[in-house]
Amino acid sequence: MSAAPWTVGRYVVETLAANGIDTVFGIPGVHNIELYRGLELARVRHVLVRHEQNAAFAADGFARVSGRPAAAFVISGPGVSNALTGLAQAYSDSVPLLLIASAPVRASLGHGWGVLHELDDQRALVAGVTGFAGSARSVQQLQAHLAAAFAALRAPRARPAYVDIPLDLIAEHTLLRPEVFARAAAPRAAPAEALSAAQSLLATSARPLIIAGGGARQAGGPLRTLVEAVDGYLVTTVAGKGVLAESHPASLGASLPYAETQERIAAADVVIAVGTELSETDVYTSTRLPFSAPLVRIDVDAGKLHDHYDAAVKVHGDAALTLQGLAGTAARRGWRSASGDGSALRARIDGARDTAVPGARQLLRALRAGIPADGVVFSDMTQIAYRGNYIYSAERPGVWFHPSGYGTLGYALPAALGARIAQPERAIVALAGDFGVQFTLQELMTAVELEVTLPVVIWNNNALAQIRDDMRAAGIAPIGVQALNPDFVALAHACGAFGLRVASGAALTQALTAALARPGPTILEVDSADFDRL
Ligand SMILES: Cc1ncc(C[n+]2csc(CCOP(=O)(O)OP(=O)(O)O)c2C)c(N)n1
Ligand SMILES: [Mg+2]
Numbered sequence: 001m002s003a004a005p006w007t008v009g010r011y012v013v014e015t016l017a018a019n020g021i022d023t024v025f026g027i028p029g030v031h032n033i034e035l036y037r038g039l040e041l042a043r044v045r046h047v048l049v050r051h052e053q054n055a056a057f058a059a060d061g062f063a064r065v066s067g068r069p070a071a072a073f074v075i076s077g078p079g080v081s082n083a084l085t086g087l088a089q090a091y092s093d094s095v096p097l098l099l100i101a102s103a104p105v106r107a108s109l110g111h112g113w114g115v116l117h118e119l120d121d122q123r124a125l126v127a128g129v130t131g132f133a134g135s136a137r138s139v140q141q142l143q144a145h146l147a148a149a150f151a152a153l154r155a156p157r158a159r160p161a162y163v164d165i166p167l168d169l170i171a172e173h174t175l176l177r178p179e180v181f182a183r184a185a186a187p188r189a190a191p192a193e194a195l196s197a198a199q200s201l202l203a204t205s206a207r208p209l210i211i212a213g214g215g216a217r218q219a220g221g222p223l224r225t226l227v228e229a230v231d232g233y234l235v236t237t238v239a240g241k242g243v244l245a246e247s248h249p250a251s252l253g254a255s256l257p258y259a260e261t262q263e264r265i266a267a268a269d270v271v272i273a274v275g276t277e278l279s280e281t282d283v284y285t286s287t288r289l290p291f292s293a294p295l296v297r298i299d300v301d302a303g304k305l306h307d308h309y310d311a312a313v314k315v316h317g318d319a320a321l322t323l324q325g326l327a328g329t330a331a332r333r334g335w336r337s338a339s340g341d342g343s344a345l346r347a348r349i350d351g352a353r354d355t356a357v358p359g360a361r362q363l364l365r366a367l368r369a370g371i372p373a374d375g376v377v378f379s380d381m382t383q384i385a386y387r388g389n390y391i392y393s394a395e396r397p398g399v400w401f402h403p404s405g406y407g408t409l410g411y412a413l414p415a416a417l418g419a420r421i422a423q424p425e426r427a428i429v430a431l432a433g434d435f436g437v438q439f440t441l442q443e444l445m446t447a448v449e450l451e452v453t454l455p456v457v458i459w460n461n462n463a464l465a466q467i468r469d470d471m472r473a474a475g476i477a478p479i480g481v482q483a484l485n486p487d488f489v490a491l492a493h494a495c496g497a498f499g500l501r502v503a504s505g506a507a508l509t510q511a512l513t514a515a516l517a518r519p520g521p522t523i524l525e526v527d528s529a530d531f532d533r534l
Contacts, residue, residue: 005173008139008165012100013038015146016071018178021098023047023062023421025055026073031102031117034170035073047421047450049414050442052079056086056160057411057440058418059097064401065376065419065428069096069153076102076164077117080125085408088129090160092405093239094214096153099126101164106137109166122164131159137166139174147181154184156300156318157215188300190317195325197313198296201270202326207293207335208232209268211256213282214239215275215299215319217397222323223274224248229331232268233342235261237282238402240275242394249341254390257284258349266290272326274298275319278309281404298322349390359531360387366505367431367457368393370512375399375427376419380412382433383466384459384528410439413456417443420452427516428453434460434485441491447521448496454522455515457508458488461528492523499523503530 006014013035016024023045028036039046049055055072062070074083080101090097103122104115112120119125123135131152134145142165149161202208208230212223220243227234227250234244235252246253255261265271270293276282283289289309297304297311298319305314315322336342350361363384371377373395379385379402394400401419403411416430437458447454468481492499498515502508502524515522 003175003177005175007034007037007170008142008172008174009034009036009170010038010041011139011174011176011178012142012146012165012170013042013044015178016098017042017044018180019150021069021071023070024073025049025058025062025070025418027052027055027075027079028073029075029079029102029117031075031104031167032073032170034167035100035102046073047446049446051440052082053086053410054414054440054443056083056090056097056099057414058421058443060086060090060095061378061401061415061418062422063090063095063097064415065398065426066422068422069098070418070422071098071100074099074101075117076104076122076167077119079117080119080122080164084126084129087126087160087162089403089406089408089411091129091131093403094157094159096158097160098149098153099130099160099162101162102170103135103164103166105168106166123162126162129160130162131155133162135164136169139169139172139176142169143176143179147179150181151184156184156188187318187321188316190298190315190322190325194313194315194317195322198272198315198326199329201294201296201313202230202272202329205230205270207267207269209265209271210234211237211265211271211273211276211278212240212243213237213274213276216240216243217275219274219320219323220244220397222320222327225327226323226329229327229329231332231334231336233264233336235265237276238389238400238404239282240397241389241400242397245395246393247395249343250336252342252345254394255346255349256282256289258390259285260345260349260352262286262290264345266292269293270296272296272298273309273311274323277304277307279405281407359528360384361391362505363459363508363526363531364388364391366508367429367512370509371429371516372427375429375516376401377429377431378412378416378419380430380432380436381407381409382431382436382459383461384433385431386466388431409436413437414440414443416454416456417447417452420454421450429512430454430456432456432458433465434458434462434488435464435483444492444495444497444521444523451519452521453516453519455512455524456521457512457524457526459526459528460485460488488523488525492521497521497523499525501525501527503527
């Protein structure tokens with residue numbers, strides 16, 4: 001008995017479903033409607049967003065919070081180019097999402113006939129921001145591309161993946177049935193030689209310091225065991241925030257940009273950097289960290305062991321496995337017992353900047369107080385988030401997300417929307433500036449339509465304040481850094497959302513609690529002047 005043929009569109013969606021994708025963020029067009037026949041038959045959830053960039057941002061937020069990839073469906077041409085920025089953000093932060101696009105009919109490809117939604121080479125456009133990008137010309141090729149795409153999504157260093165399908169191919173029929181692609185191999189154990197080189201450095205060190213990035217997010221237990229055993233310190237990047245509770249005595253928090261922490265790094269006699277690129281966006285105030293000690297780097301990406309910081313000991317392996325291997329290092333009392341807990345250094349950091357950011361600190365504490373312990377903030381490129389990257393207290397990993405690597409304005413709201421759709425039982429909050437929020441504010445309507453609970457806190461300083469401040473610091477007269485804002489609260493009401501202004505920390509905490517308890521989104525506008533005066 002032979003199976004009834006399916007459309008290729010159905011085959012694609014059933015393959016996604018068979019491999020664990022249950023949500024698609026997308027915008028249909030006449031070119032990709034056969035994917036939507038597939039969605040109905042495979043019973044995969046579709047979320048209609050208001051712009052393709054936001055389909056990618058939402059899939060990114062979905063994956064960051066849940067660890068599971070989602071897909072985005074877009075049309076050829078403008079659908080792909082609109083999604084590109086979201087892909088690039090996910091690529092730079094190693095987040096898995098699968099973009100499925102249509103392409104013009106095969107006969108036209110490469111001829112430049114000017115068919116609808118044509119790009120000269122659609123695949124080439126996304127190739128630089130994906131772990132895999134493939135254009136299918138036959139169903140067999142499509143099958144191979146989907147396998148390669150899932151391999152990229154599940155790679156030790158995950159990346160977004162892309163597959164495009166010509167519209168005549170999506171409508172074809174096939175007897176192919178979904179394949180469950182092999183899961184990624186077991187986590188990579190560090191080579192014994194590298195592990196023992198790291199062990200001997202640690203065994204004789206008197207002042208060990210660990211820098212943990214997003215790649216160490218699953219390694220909190222072994223990190224804690226190790227840092228306690230060697231009586232050292234641990235500092236994280238923003239992506240690694242909370243991997244060790246920030247209240248832990250060994251924690252210096254996500255304080256890499258601060259001179260006080262950099263001095264301590266310079267004073268260390270061995271530095272272990274695990275799951276971090278040590279990139280400019282991790283360090284910010286300087287382009288180089290002042291290492292004077294031998295550097296051990298632990299990473300699943302071999303390219304990260306010898307880039308702008310060449311490691312003395314290069315450990316190509318999984319973070320948790322490698323740290324477990326190092327945890328046998330003999331316990332001793334030493335540096336931290338002598339120099340004081342991380343909280344003492346953090347008090348020095350706070351003291352040095354108290355006059356600069358008292359209002360921001362108060363707002364971030366009020367935000368923290370209004371969100372349950374396992375609640376999550378998705379932040380945007382705004383001054384309040386740059387401060388929150390350090391000040392917001394994270395007692396566990398995965399509770400504070402920032403578009404670190406690519407730094408894209410407009411990320412917070414759609415990413416938070418995608419996260420809440422992935423985990424409707426969790427408190428998820430967006431935090432954006434008055435200018436950046438307007439990049440993607442239209443997703444408020446998606447949240448209204450789907451009754452997605454979503455507080456959106458807008459830090460309103462009536463300016464592109466960071467850029468204004470940078471211009472002033474550079475002696476440039478501020479130009480292009482003041483924009484007329486809408487009345488955000490009235491706009492929320494016009495969209496069918498809730499909205500209110502909050503003028504104090506206590507009011508914010510209270511309003512957040514209420515917003516998290518009601519269906520649908522709530523705009524909470526904070527006038528920065530109310531806090532600057534503190
Ligand atoms: C897509 C994109 N375009 C431009 C920028 C540069 N940029 C970074 S912050 C910023 C101003 C943001 O203003 P606002 O959201 O009000 O935050 P504030 O600095 O005032 O807190 C701009 C234009 C960017 N990061 N991303
Ligand atoms: Mg602003």
